[in-house]
Amino acid sequence: MLTVTDLCVARGGLAILEGVSFELAAGRALVLRGPNGAGKTTLLRTVAGLQPAEAGEISGGGEAIAYAGHSDGLKAMLSVRENLAFWASVFDAGGVDDALKAFDLVTLQDRMAGTLSAGQKRRLGLARLMVTGRPIWVLDEPTVSLDAASVALFADAVRGHLAQGGSALMATHIDLGIPEAEVFDVGPFKAKPRAAAMDEAFL
Amino acid sequence: MIALLIRDLRLAVRAGGGFGLGLAFFLIVVVLVPFAVGPQTQLLAAISPGVLWIGALLACLLSLDRIFALDWEDGSLDLLATAPLPMEGVVSVKALAHWLTTGLPLVLVAPLLGVLLNLPVQGYGWLVVSLAIGTPALSVIGTFGAALTVGLKRGGLLMSLLVLPLYVPTLIFGAEVARRGADGLAVKTALLMEAGISFGVIALLPFASAAVLRINIR
Numbered sequence: 001m002l003t004v005t006d007l008c009v010a011r012g013g014l015a016i017l018e019g020v021s022f023e024l025a026a027g028r029a030l031v032l033r034g035p036n037g038a039g040k041t042t043l044l045r046t047v048a049g050l051q052p053a054e055a056g057e058i059s060g061g062g063e064a065i066a067y068a069g070h071s072d073g074l075k076a077m078l079s080v081r082e083n084l085a086f087w088a089s090v091f092d093a094g095g096v097d098d099a100l101k102a103f104d105l106v107t108l109q110d111r112m113a114g115t116l117s118a119g120q121k122r123r124l125g126l127a128r129l130m131v132t133g134r135p136i137w138v139l140d141e142p143t144v145s146l147d148a149a150s151v152a153l154f155a156d157a158v159r160g161h162l163a164q165g166g167s168a169l170m171a172t173h174i175d176l177g178i179p180e181a182e183v184f185d186v187g188p189f190k191a192k193p194r195a196a197a198m199d200e201a202f203l
Numbered sequence: 204m205i206a207l208l209i210r211d212l213r214l215a216v217r218a219g220g221g222f223g224l225g226l227a228f229f230l231i232v233v234v235l236v237p238f239a240v241g242p243q244t245q246l247l248a249a250i251s252p253g254v255l256w257i258g259a260l261l262a263c264l265l266s267l268d269r270i271f272a273l274d275w276e277d278g279s280l281d282l283l284a285t286a287p288l289p290m291e292g293v294v295s296v297k298a299l300a301h302w303l304t305t306g307l308p309l310v311l312v313a314p315l316l317g318v319l320l321n322l323p324v325q326g327y328g329w330l331v332v333s334l335a336i337g338t339p340a341l342s343v344i345g346t347f348g349a350a351l352t353v354g355l356k357r358g359g360l361l362m363s364l365l366v367l368p369l370y371v372p373t374l375i376f377g378a379e380v381a382r383r384g385a386d387g388l389a390v391k392t393a394l395l396m397e398a399g400i401s402f403g404v405i406a407l408l409p410f411a412s413a414a415v416l417r418i419n420i421r
Contacts, residue, residue: 050285070278
């Protein structure tokens with residue numbers, strides 16, 4: 001279970017969200033909402049451990065989290081299968097075939113990732129989550145450039161993941177068709193303007 | 204980590220991967236030097252160890268900014284940072300992959316290019332030994348420079364300025380080994396110094412590289 005307590009996150013040395021608290025239990029999904037620039041990405045990166053929190057605590061994250069950001073982390077000169085197999089061996093997990101099936105990539109598996117369309121790349125990037133074997137998925141705008149059919153594939157994958165006792169924390173603007181997902185609006189947690197510690201730039 | 208090494212090597216040899224770039228650069232520099240210096244075999248023999256070392260160093264520098272920049276651009280660096288690999292391991296593997304694709308080919312081809320520069324016969328062995336010991340240090344120091352400048356637009360120039368001074372000790376002692384070897388003098392002191400520098404940076408710099416990389420991906 002992921003527990004975030006009184007978290008304050010900063011972007012470029014300025015606090016952007018503060019007092020954020022939520023719990024994410026196994027089998028649950030939490031959807032972050034908020035306008036552009038509200039700090040959803042910063043919050044997700046902090047939860048994923050890519051940047052330190054200004055204040056507050058995150059427990060249950062760390063090695064349990066599989067993060068997927070705006071970029072898919074694909075290598076254009078590796079085939080679809082090689083890309084997935086690489087991440088599967090990095091995370092010491094299997095399931096490449098299942099992941100290819102779940103995101104309808106089986107027929108594309110020998111294509112170079114660089115020749116895929118934007119939506120196909122995104123599907124491959126999301127398929128990577130399934131080969132990490134990690135329980136908490138932290139997803140930043142996972143449905144960008146996906147068509148309706150692919151969004152449905154993604155929603156199925158998330159539902160399957162939740163059913164296996166996993167959980168998901170997502171920032172997204174569209175309705176995923178996952179009724180059990182709770183919505184968490186980051187708007188009320190906007191940090192008050194104040195002089196930030198400026199030693200950050202020199203660290 | 205083996206998977207990361209295999210992936211990097213595979214990417215390096217595929218189209219656009221940059222394998223052979225440093226090698227071609229090294230070849231061209233060494234071929235051009237006799238044209239510039241003129242047909243004085245004595246002079247060429249005297250400067251050949253130094254020229255070969257400078258050529259190898261610059262060839263190494265050429266491909267450094269690719270070490271992390273590509274992974275940064277496509278987002279894999281963030282994903283590697285959240286993967287179960289320690290960051291120190293990631294930077295060490297990256298340095299090893301850089302050495303295998305750049306440093307090792309330079310070491311292997313250097314004796315052939317020594318012929319072009321009229322390197323004295325007794326110098327070939329020590330040239331290869333000094334490059335084999337010195338080029339890993341060049342890759343590890345370069346990886347540190349690449350980690351420092353990852354995410355900067357046009358960071359290549361800044362990286363060169365940061366890395367070249369750090370290359371000086373390796374260059375001094377490495378070229379000294381090659382030169383003394385070519386002159387038939389004792390090489391022990393210079394060789395030990397060079398090896399000490401290499402082992403020192405291999406042991407310590409990955410920690411520094413990992414630390415700056417963690418700060419840079421924030």
